[in-house]
Amino acid sequence: MKQLSGADAMFLQLEHGNNFMHVASLAIYDPSTAPGGKVRFKDVLRHFAARVEEFPQFRRRLVRVPLSLDRPYWVEDSGIDVEFHVRHIALPYPGDWRQLCIQVARLHSRPIDRSKPLWEAYIIEGLHNVPGVPPGSFALYCKMHHAIIDGESGTELLKALHSLTPDPIDEDDAPLGGFTADREPLLPELYSRALIQNVGRLPSLARFSLGTAKRIASLGLEAVGNASDLGSSLLPQLRTLLSGDLSPLLAKLPPQTRFSGNVSAHRVFEAVGVPLADFKTIRQQVGGVTLNDLFLALVGGALHKYLGEKRELPETSMIAGVPMTLRGEEKGGDRGNQVGFTFMPVYSEIGDPLLRLRAIADSAQTSKRVTDAVGKELARDLLEYLPGPIGEALVRNIRLPGIGLIVSNVRGPDVPLYMAGAQLVNYSPISIAIDGIGLNVTGFSYNGTMWICAVSCREMMPDPARFAECLRSSFEELRDAAASYAAAAADEPALGEEHEAVDAAPARPSRKRKAAGVRPAKAAGQRRTRAKAGRAAPPSRPRRKAATPDAARE
Numbered sequence: 001m002k003q004l005s006g007a008d009a010m011f012l013q014l015e016h017g018n019n020f021m022h023v024a025s026l027a028i029y030d031p032s033t034a035p036g037g038k039v040r041f042k043d044v045l046r047h048f049a050a051r052v053e054e055f056p057q058f059r060r061r062l063v064r065v066p067l068s069l070d071r072p073y074w075v076e077d078s079g080i081d082v083e084f085h086v087r088h089i090a091l092p093y094p095g096d097w098r099q100l101c102i103q104v105a106r107l108h109s110r111p112i113d114r115s116k117p118l119w120e121a122y123i124i125e126g127l128h129n130v131p132g133v134p135p136g137s138f139a140l141y142c143k144m145h146h147a148i149i150d151g152e153s154g155t156e157l158l159k160a161l162h163s164l165t166p167d168p169i170d171e172d173d174a175p176l177g178g179f180t181a182d183r184e185p186l187l188p189e190l191y192s193r194a195l196i197q198n199v200g201r202l203p204s205l206a207r208f209s210l211g212t213a214k215r216i217a218s219l220g221l222e223a224v225g226n227a228s229d230l231g232s233s234l235l236p237q238l239r240t241l242l243s244g245d246l247s248p249l250l251a252k253l254p255p256q257t258r259f260s261g262n263v264s265a266h267r268v269f270e271a272v273g274v275p276l277a278d279f280k281t282i283r284q285q286v287g288g289v290t291l292n293d294l295f296l297a298l299v300g301g302a303l304h305k306y307l308g309e310k311r312e313l314p315e316t317s318m319i320a321g322v323p324m325t326l327r328g329e330e331k332g333g334d335r336g337n338q339v340g341f342t343f344m345p346v347y348s349e350i351g352d353p354l355l356r357l358r359a360i361a362d363s364a365q366t367s368k369r370v371t372d373a374v375g376k377e378l379a380r381d382l383l384e385y386l387p388g389p390i391g392e393a394l395v396r397n398i399r400l401p402g403i404g405l406i407v408s409n410v411r412g413p414d415v416p417l418y419m420a421g422a423q424l425v426n427y428s429p430i431s432i433a434i435d436g437i438g439l440n441v442t443g444f445s446y447n448g449t450m451w452i453c454a455v456s457c458r459e460m461m462p463d464p465a466r467f468a469e470c471l472r473s474s475f476e477e478l479r480d481a482a483a484s485y486a487a488a489a490a491d492e493p494a495l496g497e498e499h500e501a502v503d504a505a506p507a508r509p510s511r512k513r514k515a516a517g518v519r520p521a522k523a524a525g526q527r528r529t530r531a532k533a534g535r536a537a538p539p540s541r542p543r544r545k546a547a548t549p550d551a552a553r554e
Contacts, residue, residue, distance in 0.1 A: 001063075001182045002074045003197075004147060006383030006391060007337040009071040011146040012062075013392055014434065018265045020111050022118070023154070024143035024430040026104055026271070026453075027419075028127065030134045033166045034421025039138070041088055043168060044123055047420040049082040051161045057148050058085075061117050063185060070194035070388035077117070078181035085119060091126035098465065100130060104141055105269045108430055108455070118145035132273075133425065140419070146432065150337045151410040152325045154429075162417035162424065198387035255314035257307065258460050259404035259438035266458035270468040271428035273449045274475050282479055285486035286354065289361045294478070295409045296320065297357040298452075299441050300346030301474030303405075304356075306467050307348065317345035320407040321437065326380060340380060342367050346407065353478040354485060402436040409443040416447050428453045433460075441471075 004012070015021040031039040052058040060074040091099050103124065112118050124139040149157065254260075279294055299320070307313040326338040345363055350356040383391055410429065417424045428451050431440040438460045444451050454467055461467060 001076075001185060002060075004071045004074065005337065005380075006071065006386065007339070007380050008147045009391065010383055011337070012072065015111070017435075018263050019434040020109070020267075021146045021432060021434075022108075022112055022143045023146050023149065023432060024104075024108055024141060025154075025158070026100075026269075026426075026428040026430060027140045027142070027424055028130070028133055028137055028426035029140065029419055029422035030137050030425050031422040032134060032136070033418065033423040035166070035168065038136075039420050039422045041123060043420040044138075044140070044422075045082060045086055047168065048086060048121065048161070049080070052080060052082075054160065055157065057144075058117055058119060060148075062114055063190075065190045065194055065388070066187065068389060068392045069191065070197060071391070073185065073190075075182045075184065076180075080117070084116070086121045086123065088123050089125075091124060093126075093128070095126040095128035095130070097130045100124070100127065100139065101269050101271075101464070104430070105267045105458075107141055108143065108269060109265055109267045112143065112145055118148055119143065137425070138422070143430075146337070150325070150339045151323065151408060151429075152338070155410055155412050158427075159413055159417070162419055164415065164417065166418045166421040166423065168421045194388060198389070201385050201387050254319035254403045255316050256402060257314060257318065257404050258310075258312060259456065260402040260436060261438065261460070262435040263433050263438050263457040264459045267433065268456050268458050268461050268464040269428075269430060269453065270464040271451055271453040272468050272471050273426065273451050274472070276445050276448050276450045278475075278479055279450060282482040285482040286357065289357060290364070292322075292409055293357060293361045293364060295443050295450075296322075296344060296346050296360045296407055297353060298471065298474050298478060299405075299407050300348045300350070300356050300360070301353055301477060302441075302467065302470040303346065303348040304351055305470040305473060309466075313349065315349055317350075318348045318405055319403045320344050320346050320405045321403055323406070323408045338380070343403070344407075346405070353474070353481045357478070404436070404438055406431070406437055406440045407442075408440075410445075412444050412446040414445070414447060427451055431455050433457055 011021045029039070031037065034043075056076055058080055059077045061077060063073045063075045065072060089103075091103060107122060112120060119142070121140060121142040124141060127133055127137045127139060128135055130137070144154075279291055282294060283289055283291065300318070303318060304313060320343070322342050322344050324340045324342055326340055344360070344367055347356045347359045350359060408431070412427065424446070427444060427446045429442040429444040430453055431442045433440050433455050438457050440455045442453050442455075444453070452471055454461075454464060454471070456464065456467075
C-alpha cells in the first residue's frame with residue numbers, strides 16, 4: 001500500500017464536472033515490419049500484457065480515506081485483467097484521419113472508472129486512408145490518469161512498453177502473473193494514519209512557508225508584480241493560498257479569449273508532424289534561442305492566425321502555463337508526478353516570427369530568474385506539506401487565472417520503436433483541457449519528427465483541422481524567416497572587407513564573421529511593444545550577435 005503524493009492527489013481532486021484529468025497518447029503502427037508482414041490482435045495483446053506486467057502502476061487501484069481526512073492510497077492487485085483494460089475497435093469506411101481524430105476525441109471525453117486501475121487502451125483498426133500511414137496500419141490509443149504519470153515518466157514508460165527490434169514476444173515471455181496483492185486497509189488503520197501524518201506535516205509546512213515568503217520578497221515588485229505581497233508574512237501568505245486565487249502568481253493578468261471559459265464534456269483533437277531537424281536548423285540560423293523558445297513561438301504564431309481569422313486576437317499577449325520537470329537526471333522511477341509550472345507569454349499579438357521569437361527568448365530570462373529564486377518545487381512542496389483536509393479544500397477551491405493555454409514540450413526517443421514487430425510511425429501526445437485553460441498544445445519528439453498535438457473543447461474550437469493548418473503555417477513562416485535572415489547575414493561583407501575594396505593597401509585575410517544572432521535592434525523591440533492586434537510591426541534588420549554558451553538553454 002502506497003500513499004499518493006500531494007501532487008498526485010491534486011490531479012484526482014481537480015477532476016469534477018467536465019474537467020477530466022487523464023492524459024493519453026495515440027500511436028500508429030506499420031505491421032509490414034513484423035515477421036510475415038502482419039500483426040494479429042492477440043499478438044498486440046500478448047506484447048502489451050507482457051510489458052505492462054512489469055509496472056506496478058498498472059496494477060494499482062485507489063482506496064480513499066473517508067471524509068477526505070488524508071490523501072488516498074494505491075493498493076496493488078495480484079494481476080491485470082488485460083482483456084478489460086485493452087479494447088478492440090475499428091473505424092468505419094473510409095478510415096481517414098478526420099475519422100480517427102473524431103474517434104480519439106470521443107474516447108478522450110470519457111472519465112476513467114475509478115473502481116479499477118486508472119488506465120485504458122484501445123486498439124483501432126481500419127486506418128485505410130490516413131496520409132503518410134501505410135495501408136493496413138493500426139493505432140493504439142492509451143490513456144492513464146495524471147495521478148499516475150507525468151511527461152517524463154510517460155516517455156520512460158513508452159520506451160519500456162516497446163522493443164528496439166521488430167522481433168515479437170515469444171510464448172515463453174508471456175506474463176506469468178502471480179504478484180502478491182496488498183490487503184485491503186481497515187477503517188481504523190486509515191483514520192490513525194491520517195491523524196499521525198496530518199500532525200506530522202505541520203512543522204514542515206511552517207518551515208516551508210517562511211522560507212518561501214523570504215524568497216518571494218527577495219525578488220522585488222518589478223519581477224513578479226503583486227506576488228511579492230505574499231512574502232510579507234506567513235499569515236497573509238497562507239490566507240492567500242487557502243483562498244485558492246492563483247491570480248497573484250501572475251505579474252499581469254492575461255487577456256480573455258475563447259479558451260478562458262469553462263469547458264464542455266466534448267473534446268477535440270488534432271496533431272501535426274514537422275521535421276525535428278528543421279527546429280535544430282532554425283536554432284543554428286538565428287542563434288541564442290532554445291527549442292522551447294522555438295516551440296512557444298510556433299504556438300504563438302498559430303494563435304495569431306487562428307484568433308486573427310475570427311477577429312478575436314487580443315492586443316496583449318496570451319500567457320501559457322509551461323510545465324517543468326523536477327526529475328533531474330533520473331527520468332523514470334515510481335515517484336509519481338514530479339512537475340512544476342511557470343508562466344510564459346507567447347506574444348500572440350506579434351505577426352513577425354523572428355520578433356516574436358526574440359521576445360519569447362528575452363522573457364524566458366525573466367521567467368527563469370523568478371523560477372530559480374522561488375524554486376521550481378514550490379507548488380509540489382506546498383501540496384506535499386499541507387495536511388490532507390487543507391490540501392483538499394485548497395485544490396477544490398482553486399481559481400485559475402483563466403490563462404486559457406498550456407504549452408509543453410517533451411523529448412522522446414530518437415530511434416524507431418516496435419510493438420509485436422510493428423514499427424511505431426506516428427506518436428501524438430494528448431493532454432488535458434480544463435476550466436480556464438481550454439487549449440493544451442503538447443510537443444513530443446520521436447525518431448526525427450516533432451509531433452504537435454492540440455486538445456480543446458468542441459465549443460471553444462469547433463474547427464480543430466483549421467488550427468492544425470495554423471500550426472503548420474506558423475512553423476513554415478518561422479522556418480522561412482530564419483532561412484532568409486541567415487542568408488542575408490551570410491551575404492554581408494565581414495568587417496574590413498568593404499574598406500579593402502577601396503584602399504590600395506596590401507591584401508590581408510578578412511576577419512572571421514560572427515555567428516548570426518536574432519536579436520532585433522532596440523528600436524524594433526520598442527515598436528514590437530506598440531504593435532496592434534492583427535498587425536505586426538515591420539521587422540528592422542537584426543544585429544548580428546554571436547550566441548554565447550550561456551544563452552544556449554535547453
